[in-house]
Amino acid sequence: MNQTITPLLRAGKKEWIGLAVIALPCLLYSMDLTVLYLAVPHLTAELKPTASQLLWIVDIYGFLVAGCMITMGTLGDRIGRRKLLLIGAFAFGVASILAAFSTTAEMLIATRALLGITAATLAPSTLSLIRNMFHDPEQRTVAIGIWGTSFSIGGAIGPLIGGILLEHYWWGSVFLVSVPVMVLLLIAGPKLLPEFKDPNAGKIDITSAMLSLVSVLSVIYGLKQIAEHGWGLIPGWSILLGIILGFLFVKRQKILKDPLIDMELFKTPTFSVALLANTLSIFVALGSFLFIAQYLQLILGLSPFEAGLWTLPMAAGNILGSMFVPILVKYFRPAYVISGGFVLSAIGFSLYAQLDGSSGLTYIVTGGIILALGICCVVILGTDIIVSAAPAERAGAAASISETGTELGGVLGIAVLGSIGTAVFRGKMESSIPEGLAPEAAEAAQSSIGTAVAIAKDLPEQVGSIILSSAKEAFTNSVQLTSIICASICIILAATVIYMLRNMKKGNET
CATH class of the missing domain: 1.20.1250.20 (MFS general substrate transporter like domains)
Known part of the structure; x- marks a missing residue:
């Protein structure tokens, strides 16, 4: 049979x-x-x-x-x-x-x-x-x-x-x-x-569709505003509005005969843990990439095209990961593959944490490949678990939840890690501004590495070199700290996944 x-x-x-x-x-x-x-x-x-x-x-x-x-x-x-x-x-x-x-x-x-x-x-x-x-x-x-x-x-x-x-x-x-x-x-x-x-x-319940649309847009708009301009009243209210509308959306799904999202899916531990793993893996990946792209151009002085070329090995890591993950799940339980992915990611971030203000391509390329392999293990297998956990007739809804989670994880990573990096940069720069610099220029130089580099070029050579070296050191410190934070998150997630998904069987077990 x-x-x-x-x-x-x-x-x-x-x-x-x-x-x-x-x-x-x-x-x-x-x-x-x-x-x-x-x-x-x-x-x-x-x-x-x-x-x-x-x-x-x-x-x-x-x-x-x-x-x-x-x-x-x-x-x-x-x-x-x-x-x-x-x-x-x-x-x-x-x-x-x-x-x-x-x-x-x-x-x-x-x-x-x-x-x-x-x-x-x-x-x-x-x-x-x-x-x-x-x-x-x-x-x-x-x-x-x-x-x-x-x-x-x-x-x-x-x-x-x-x-x-x-x-x-x-x-x-x-x-x-x-x-x-x-x-x-x-x-x-x-x-x-x-x-x-x-x-x-x-x-389709139109009210639910509008609630989901406005809720997600409000949260993402607020997070992007924080990432670009820092904390403020408008992004704060925007995020709060999104959370309230999201709460109303969830409440409405529980009483509808034909909900937009089957909330019962979230009661399945494998679904919820895989969704959390996917979302936070994109959180750390995109949040860190924001810093790496700036490091390549503003610290190492590469052109945008050259910076893009040096990030291609990460894409190669993704391709390798997509080839190896299906092989790994034949012999190891999903919990071990996903946790192993988070451990690899932590190693990649640890290499990013070794960057200095003058050289770092070796760390970026090596760390990027390892990070890509790790994230690939998490996202591919996590997505597989999410879609497989839903009944076939609800696969579209499950897929949309998975993709929305990754979108939110990306903007949240850029906003949160970007804010932390900006705070570190500003704190370091405040004590490094040379005396006699115009207040407007001093304030601008503390806002971002890009602004500091631009200002340094227009100043007398001696003052400009001080601003430039201070900015490079401050930005490198922010990269180091955010990389350590990302590595720590990955280690915590590795332990969480091992515990929560320990009963899932590997591919050749029945």
Whole structure:
């Protein structure tokens, strides 16, 4: 009996080709988060946005991706995951063309917002489709590894592709890369991807959708404001509003017949622990990357393109991790693989903590590869556990919870660790400002490493060198401290996962 059923559960050539097709839009999803940064000077010169408009051009995409994720995941469960993916792909392609040919700052903000809404259909739809295409646990882990790696590669190559395009074409060209890929998805998707939806799904509760959207947007907006400008009344109230609306959202789900999110999922220890592990792994990863990117450019003096090249080994670490995690779970219990990932991450952060103000590429490259391997173990297996813990008909909702958790983890890491790093930098700089420096310049030099470097260039050589060396030392100290904090968080999480998931069996146990 088993010999008859098992082959039917294993994915074949069609499913693996289908996986390659759905990995492409995931790659573009993360590329769109990073590719715009290099284009900012070019579009600023042409569209002449105000400072506020420029911030919205950069941020609105990520805001709406995170805010719409829960609704889109649940919508896919109701109307069909393939249908939602194809609708989203078509809309993403159209929005990309509109963004590329935007003639005003307002138009670019609107098209970036549309890109964010449509991008929110991609991650949960693709991940939930994997849940239906790969029934065999071992194959599904491999598939999720490839799926996760596509995001890492997209984020890594985004600046590189953007730089190449900007050398030969206008700023809008960075948005057109996605169009042929989306056309390919629209052609191949109906033939290679299965359709699946919850046959008993009710109507989407609009009130719940609005509560989730505004709640997530409020929290993320507040956290990003703190990361960019420090603590203040507006970001504080924004976060508080988001928490209150989130509480109301949860209360509403408990009384609805057809909730947007099945709150019973959170009562499953494996689901909750895996979600926590994923969220906090992205917290430490993105929070630390903020410092490393600045260290490469402002401390070591590399160009943005050179800095991007030196971060490519981390992408290679992600690829290696996606290959090894499916092998590891055959022989070791998930708790040990995830905990081992956190231990590797702690080692990577410990190497970051050894950076000094003059050299550090060896530590960055080595630490980055080890960190990428560790984070890969956590995120790939954690995502697999989250999606597998949900019933097949609720896989879209589970996938959206997973992706929303990683989005929140990222902005929370940047905000919290960024605030700690800023506080350390300011504290060190206060005692290092030379006497006689204008109060305005002294205050500006204490705000950030970028500002301090810019000010030092305009000062007399002797005073400027003092400011520059002090700023480099202060920033290096902030990198060291935040790296130690991240390493400590990883060790605590390693112990927590070992304890909470100790009863989960490894892949070859029944």
